[in-house]
Amino acid sequence: MSLRITDLKVDIHGRPILKGVSLDLRAGQVHGLAGESGSGKTMTGLAVLGLLPHGARTSGAIDFDGRNLLDLPPKELNRVRGGQIAMVFQDPATSLHPMLTVGRQLTEHMRHHLGLGRAEARERAVELLGKVRIPGAAEAFGRYPHQFSGGMRQRIAIAVALACSPKVLIADEPTTALDVTVQAGILRLLRGLCDELGLAVLLVTHDLGVMSAVADEVSVMKDGLVVETGPRGRVLREPEHPYTRALLDSLPESVREERT
Numbered sequence: 460m461s462l463r464i465t466d467l468k469v470d471i472h473g474r475p476i477l478k479g480v481s482l483d484l485r486a487g488q489v490h491g492l493a494g495e496s497g498s499g500k501t502m503t504g505l506a507v508l509g510l511l512p513h514g515a516r517t518s519g520a521i522d523f524d525g526r527n528l529l530d531l532p533p534k535e536l537n538r539v540r541g542g543q544i545a546m547v548f549q550d551p552a553t554s555l556h557p558m559l560t561v562g563r564q565l566t567e568h569m570r571h572h573l574g575l576g577r578a579e580a581r582e583r584a585v586e587l588l589g590k591v592r593i594p595g596a597a598e599a600f601g602r603y604p605h606q607f608s609g610g611m612r613q614r615i616a617i618a619v620a621l622a623c624s625p626k627v628l629i630a631d632e633p634t635t636a637l638d639v640t641v642q643a644g645i646l647r648l649l650r651g652l653c654d655e656l657g658l659a660v661l662l663v664t665h666d667l668g669v670m671s672a673v674a675d676e677v678s679v680m681k682d683g684l685v686v687e688t689g690p691r692g693r694v695l696r697e698p699e700h701p702y703t704r705a706l707l708d709s710l711p712e713s714v715r716e717e718r719t
């Protein structure tokens with residue numbers, strides 16, 4: 460399985476936002492997408508999900524399973540999104556409903572997309588909560604999102620994203636809103652899930668330090684273009700583009716040493 464973005468251009472109301480982005484995601488690999496605010500990281504993820512804002516015009520290709528996602532009719536795209544391609548956002552509140560129990564959110568998703576029965580869905584939900592390391596998964600099933608800490612809520616949002624066994628996971632700044640102390644745990648979890656489930660992960664973050672801890676491949680964006688891409692070690696040790704070098708130079712020394 461792979462997802463290949465080729466020469467993706469996105470205009471919104473005539474303003475160029477992405478100017479020819481190319482990226483490859485592979486099963487079992489975390490691809491980190493870094494770059495400053497406004498460089499187009501989020502738009503790249505949203506394009507894969509078919510969730511670009513109104514007025515967006517696209518060209519290029521996003522090939523997934525032999526189909527160009529940019530050409531899919533909305534109904535089919537809906538089936539791919541949430542099924543084979545799932546997402547996790549910065550704020551778990553975006554994906555979790557405050558009035559529904561954790562269990563209900565997990566099972567409704569599975570019953571809707573996978574057509575599972577009640578008991579089967581429940582069993583799988585508890586298993587997923589265990590997979591994302593929620594302590595006391597069976598009790599957590601009946602609780603509401605606000606009864607968990609921010610880090611635990613993000614774990615639950617990841618469990619919801621995994622409910623339909625996606626092949627691709629788009630994680631947009633998944634640790635930015637969390638305490639530094641819990642960030643590493645979430646990153647390790649994503650890394651572990653990527654390995655265990657063979658997920659292709661696109662990890663979007665403005666923080667090169669964060670992503671260098673878990674990414675296999677790193678791409679750096681600037682002004683709607685990928686200016687550098689390659690294996691993490693190479694990009695961090697021998698950046699080719701001056702912009703990547705500038706980003707690296709802004710990291711604290713300790714982080715640079717530890718993470719290359």
Ligand SMILES: Nc1ncnc2c1ncn2[C@@H]1O[C@H](COP(=O)(O)OP(=O)(O)OP(=O)(O)O)[C@@H](O)[C@H]1O
Pocket residue numbers: 471476494495496497498499500501502503512665
């Ligand atoms: N709904 C929208 N309509 C029009 N333009 C938008 C919209 N959302 C974002 N943009 C523009 O698209 C460009 C790329 O934004 P994007 O959110 O992809 O950047 P980013 O690299 O993810 O930055 P950040 O880290 O701040 O999220 C920016 O110039 C932004 O102003």
